[in-house]
Every structure is written in C-alpha cells, then in structure tokens.
Amino acid sequence: MSTPARRPRQRWTGDYLYLFESLVLRDFRVRYRNMSLGVLWSLINPLVMMSVLTFIFGRVFGGERPPLFPVFVLCGLVPYNFFTLAFLSGTLSIVDNAPLVKRVPVPREIIPVVAVLSHVVHLLIQIALLITFVLAFGLHPVKAWLWLPVVWLLYVIFVCGLALGSSAINVYLRDTRYLVESFNTVLFYLVPIFYSFSIIPPRYAGIYQFNPVAAMVLATRNILLDGKSPPLSLVSNLLVVAAFTTSLGLLIFTRLKPRFYEHM
Numbered sequence: 001m002s003t004p005a006r007r008p009r010q011r012w013t014g015d016y017l018y019l020f021e022s023l024v025l026r027d028f029r030v031r032y033r034n035m036s037l038g039v040l041w042s043l044i045n046p047l048v049m050m051s052v053l054t055f056i057f058g059r060v061f062g063g064e065r066p067p068l069f070p071v072f073v074l075c076g077l078v079p080y081n082f083f084t085l086a087f088l089s090g091t092l093s094i095v096d097n098a099p100l101v102k103r104v105p106v107p108r109e110i111i112p113v114v115a116v117l118s119h120v121v122h123l124l125i126q127i128a129l130l131i132t133f134v135l136a137f138g139l140h141p142v143k144a145w146l147w148l149p150v151v152w153l154l155y156v157i158f159v160c161g162l163a164l165g166s167s168a169i170n171v172y173l174r175d176t177r178y179l180v181e182s183f184n185t186v187l188f189y190l191v192p193i194f195y196s197f198s199i200i201p202p203r204y205a206g207i208y209q210f211n212p213v214a215a216m217v218l219a220t221r222n223i224l225l226d227g228k229s230p231p232l233s234l235v236s237n238l239l240v241v242a243a244f245t246t247s248l249g250l251l252i253f254t255r256l257k258p259r260f261y262e263h264m
Helices: 016-031 038-060 069-096 098-103 110-117 120-136 143-172 176-190 202-210 212-224 232-263
Strands: none
Touching: 016 110, 038 069, 038 120, 069 098, 069 110, 069 120, 069 143, 069 176, 069 212, 098 232, 110 143, 120 143, 120 212, 143 176, 143 212, 143 232, 202 212, 202 232, 212 232
16 A cells, blocks of 8 residues: 655745744734733743742841842843743644644744744834833943843744744654743752852852853843943853754754644
C-alpha cells in the first residue's frame, strides 16, 4: 500500500509588511476581545506586582530600602514580564495557528516571530509606565537613555530566536509548553527583580550577566536609575546570546517544519 503523497507547499508571494501588520493586530485584538479593561491590564499587572513586592520586602521583612525601591522593582518586572509572556506565546504559536499553517502559504517562521512582536505593544506601554515612575521619583533624562532602544532591540531578537526553536519543538512534543511555564516560574527567582546584583556571590556574577533576562534588568537599572551606559561586556553578552539563539532557533525550525502538517 503506497503512502499518501505529501501536500505540495506553495510559496508566499504577498506583501511581508502587510502580513506582519495584519497578524500582529489580529493577535492583539484576539487577546483583549472579551476583556472589559482591555489593554489597561498591561498597566495593572506590573503595578500590582510592584506594590506587592514593595510591601513584602519594604514592610514585612523590614530592613532599609532605598526610596527608589518601587522603580527598582519595576525595572526588573518589565523585562521579566515581556520575556515570560512572549516566550510562552511564541512556543504555542504554531499549534495555536494550525489552520493558518495548513491552509495559507505564509512563511511559517513569521508566526512565532509575530507572536513575540505582538507583545511589544504591551512592552511599550510598560516602558512608558516605567519612565513615568522614573520621572515621578525625581530622576531626569540623560544621554545614557539612548541605550534603551539598543538593548531592548537585542532583547526582542533574543526572545524571537527562542520562540522559533520552542514553537517548532512544541509541534512534536506538546509537553514543551509546561516546561516553558515551569522555567518561567523558576526564572522569577533567578533574575534580580526584588534583590540587588551586589548581593550575588562573585562566583555566580558572570552567570547572571550572561543570563539575557538578568542582563536586561541590570542594563535597564544602569540606564534609568544610575543614569549611565550599561557596561560594554553586558551589551556584548546580549549581542552574542541574541545572535546564538536566533541562529539556533532558525536551524531547529528549518529542520522540523517540513513535517509540521503531519503532526497537527
């Protein structure tokens, strides 16, 4: 008995910019379609977490906390929140968009990238919130703030690379989403969100700086709280990790995508 022939794959010949815009807007609308507060949740979630962590570590545990501690915490929450939400959405993107993958000849690599980029909208809102708090606490814009777009661009590229690899693996191993969720939970304590990098033992300091999420938190605090450029070693680590994860993610995706149709 002969095996059925694999369905031929058509090539996408449309406008890539229009495709990106349409998919990002679709993801954004679907996410908030039945929510009464809509996009305001992008502000409420970090504000609630900032308030809780400030209360716990400022009041319950006591000890001396700097006046800028709420902003200090928010500098950690914004990069962490973007990473966890975008990484999980990117991981689920191919499976969640199975009808699109099967019926429309769009480049499949675009789908996990769009899942990450749709969270950039929330990210921009949260960065605006963070800058508002920075200004409200008496800090002023300085030349070092020009580094923010650079480090955030590298960070978004890094997450896109992760999403490419994990989304492809998730088509074959549906447990991948639970691994990502568990990893995100553990990561909350491995990133200096509510504690300072200065308390980390020297033997672990290098590991923290090579952790892109921790590096992004440290870079954000350097820029906004200290008013100085992030160390070049930290920026170079972000660059290396972004390039590596993107290359590896593309390699994994390219190897696995020919058999997506058979597993969905």
